[in-house]
Amino acid sequence: MMRLAIIGVGLIGGSLALALRRAKVVDRVVGLGRSAGNMATALDMGVVDHVASDLAEAIGEADVVFLAVPVGQIGGVMERIAPHLPERAILTDAGSTKQDVVGMARTHLGQAFARFVPGHPIAGAELSGVGAAKADLFRGRQVVLTPLAETDPDAVATVRALWEACGARVSEMTPTAHDAAFAAVSHLPHLLAFALVNMLASRPDAETLLSFAGGGFRDFTRIAASSPEMWRDICMANRQALLAEMKGYRSELQFLIDALEKSDAASLLRAFERASRTRNDWAARGRPRSDE
Amino acid sequence: MMRLAIIGVGLIGGSLALALRRAKVVDRVVGLGRSAGNMATALDMGVVDHVASDLAEAIGEADVVFLAVPVGQIGGVMERIAPHLPERAILTDAGSTKQDVVGMARTHLGQAFARFVPGHPIAGAELSGVGAAKADLFRGRQVVLTPLAETDPDAVATVRALWEACGARVSEMTPTAHDAAFAAVSHLPHLLAFALVNMLASRPDAETLLSFAGGGFRDFTRIAASSPEMWRDICMANRQALLAEMKGYRSELQFLIDALEKSDAASLLRAFERASRTRNDWAARGRPRSDE
Numbered sequence: 001m002m003r004l005a006i007i008g009v010g011l012i013g014g015s016l017a018l019a020l021r022r023a024k025v026v027d028r029v030v031g032l033g034r035s036a037g038n039m040a041t042a043l044d045m046g047v048v049d050h051v052a053s054d055l056a057e058a059i060g061e062a063d064v065v066f067l068a069v070p071v072g073q074i075g076g077v078m079e080r081i082a083p084h085l086p087e088r089a090i091l092t093d094a095g096s097t098k099q100d101v102v103g104m105a106r107t108h109l110g111q112a113f114a115r116f117v118p119g120h121p122i123a124g125a126e127l128s129g130v131g132a133a134k135a136d137l138f139r140g141r142q143v144v145l146t147p148l149a150e151t152d153p154d155a156v157a158t159v160r161a162l163w164e165a166c167g168a169r170v171s172e173m174t175p176t177a178h179d180a181a182f183a184a185v186s187h188l189p190h191l192l193a194f195a196l197v198n199m200l201a202s203r204p205d206a207e208t209l210l211s212f213a214g215g216g217f218r219d220f221t222r223i224a225a226s227s228p229e230m231w232r233d234i235c236m237a238n239r240q241a242l243l244a245e246m247k248g249y250r251s252e253l254q255f256l257i258d259a260l261e262k263s264d265a266a267s268l269l270r271a272f273e274r275a276s277r278t279r280n281d282w283a284a285r286g287r288p289r290s291d292e
Numbered sequence: 293m294m295r296l297a298i299i300g301v302g303l304i305g306g307s308l309a310l311a312l313r314r315a316k317v318v319d320r321v322v323g324l325g326r327s328a329g330n331m332a333t334a335l336d337m338g339v340v341d342h343v344a345s346d347l348a349e350a351i352g353e354a355d356v357v358f359l360a361v362p363v364g365q366i367g368g369v370m371e372r373i374a375p376h377l378p379e380r381a382i383l384t385d386a387g388s389t390k391q392d393v394v395g396m397a398r399t400h401l402g403q404a405f406a407r408f409v410p411g412h413p414i415a416g417a418e419l420s421g422v423g424a425a426k427a428d429l430f431r432g433r434q435v436v437l438t439p440l441a442e443t444d445p446d447a448v449a450t451v452r453a454l455w456e457a458c459g460a461r462v463s464e465m466t467p468t469a470h471d472a473a474f475a476a477v478s479h480l481p482h483l484l485a486f487a488l489v490n491m492l493a494s495r496p497d498a499e500t501l502l503s504f505a506g507g508g509f510r511d512f513t514r515i516a517a518s519s520p521e522m523w524r525d526i527c528m529a530n531r532q533a534l535l536a537e538m539k540g541y542r543s544e545l546q547f548l549i550d551a552l553e554k555s556d557a558a559s560l561l562r563a564f565e566r567a568s569r570t571r572n573d574w575a576a577r578g579r580p581r582s583d584e
Contacts, residue, residue, distance in 0.1 A: 189508055197566075200476060200570070212473050212474065214415070219515070232557050235560050236557050253487055273520040278502075279514075
């Protein structure tokens with residue numbers, strides 16, 4: 001049984017704590033979060049046993065420290081916890097970008113860098129706050145770990161085992177490959193959804209327009225309800241890969257605009273057929289294996 | 293009790309028939325569809341009482357004729373049924389675009405034009421075929437009717453009553469206003485989803501990339517599984533309004549690209565905040581009121 005410290009007790013951190021408690025992998029959880037109300041909820045829900053008053057206290061007796069704060073705050077947190085980390089403590093995170101997090105860890109963690117296992121659980125984050133946490137959030141979901149050459153293999157094995165105890169499927173890749181892949185399949189769609197809703201919101205008849213929006217719009221824009229701060233941080237952290245994807249998408253859009261301008265129905269049909277086939281094949285392969 | 297003819301017995305036509313039967317508004321349904329297998333299913337499911345062998349037979353004794361064929365086929369069907377329409381029969385459709393359908397009706401229906409009530413039920417269409425039909429597909433959903441000055445008010449009242457009997461909420465607007473609104477809230481998102489999936493499908497590492505796609509991608513791209521032929525037809529029918537929306541979106545995208553290029557985190561945050569607030573407000577107003 002391990003002692004877990006959660007820095008940033010929200011949807012992700014809270015769900016990990018609940019899952020690891022249920023799996024009887026951890027027997028003590030100490031948490032630190034931003035708002036007193038959120039932390040009172042975390043205590044009420046049995047997510048944490050104790051609310052720490054500062055970072056040093058939070059991690060003081062931890063076997064594993066889970067950083068579930070927004071990516072924009074991870075560097076600052078690492079800098080402040082580095083002097084207080086127990087010698088054998090393993091550190092991991094849940095940031096949606098990995099090259100920047102690895103860079104911050106290298107800068108701030110010193111000796112402890114070898115015990116930092118960069119991680120990214122792929123679970124819906126359009127809800128936030130510990131009140132939305134649930135023990136089965138990660139069941140059937142993917143978690144990507146991006147260990148470096150210097151990373152202690154035992155630390156990787158421990159973090160892998162924790163996620164597997166939550167029911168997640170764990171894979172490993174380099175931070176660069178991770179960031180490129182997620183720019184394409186996650187960060188880009190988020191920006192596209194934000195852009196659509198923003199465009200409609202700026203119309204004088206926005207309310208009327210939106211009253212006609214149906215189930216297609218609802219699903220397409222679900223991710224536009226995500227945390228603005230979190231997505232600003234992700235955009236800045238993965239700026240280069242995301243810019244490349246945005247420009248690729250701009251070309252794709254221009255192709256469709258040109259086809260429409262020319263009334264080129266055959267090109268539109270070919271593009272739609274390929275997309276429809278790809279999307280249906282993807283769904284048929286059972287990904288993602290579970291819904292939230 | 294009325295006799296209903298369904299031309300195009302698929303998800304939409306089949307669901308209307310099931311709902312009107314359950315509401316005891318129609319007591320006889322004659323259907324015509326493309327494939328023998330689909331029509332056998334329609335008979336098995338009790339969607340239709342009789343499968344007609346041609347258009348003239350299908351509409352011969354109908355009080356109401358429901359055209360649920362793809363928009364690209366509506367003109368041809370109108371031309372062929374016009375000589376056979378019973379004198380008092382009311383005609384309506386389910387096309388996702390309305391100016392083009394009204395134009396075809398004006399061209400082909402002659403005297404019967406006054407008894408044609410253009411309609412658009414807003415219900416998920418990413419499934420297709422009568423096998424997916426269900427009596428409650430339209431419950432809580434919006435149906436937009438776009439009658440003209442020449443349209444018989446009694447015909448409008450009848451069609452409105454039919455949809456209300458299915459549990460739908462009915463509103464009226466002009467065909468132009470309809471097409472502009474749906475270019476923004478429906479047709480544009482569909483093209484954006486097709487474009488994203490198509491872009492990823494063209495990558496050499498498409499399969500690996502897609503294996504990392506999660507719940508956000510799943511929902512964002514759900515509409516990219518829609519019928520390619522139907523969406524080609526919608527694009528061609530609503531080309532001008534859709535082009536205007538595509539260009540508006542291109543500008544919105546360029547704004548985000550510029551902000552990323554300049555590392556302008558504040559502009560990104562403002563855009564995301566507005567989008568997130570708008571999307572959350574929309575969901576809080578309970579639209580759409582029901583899921584599929």
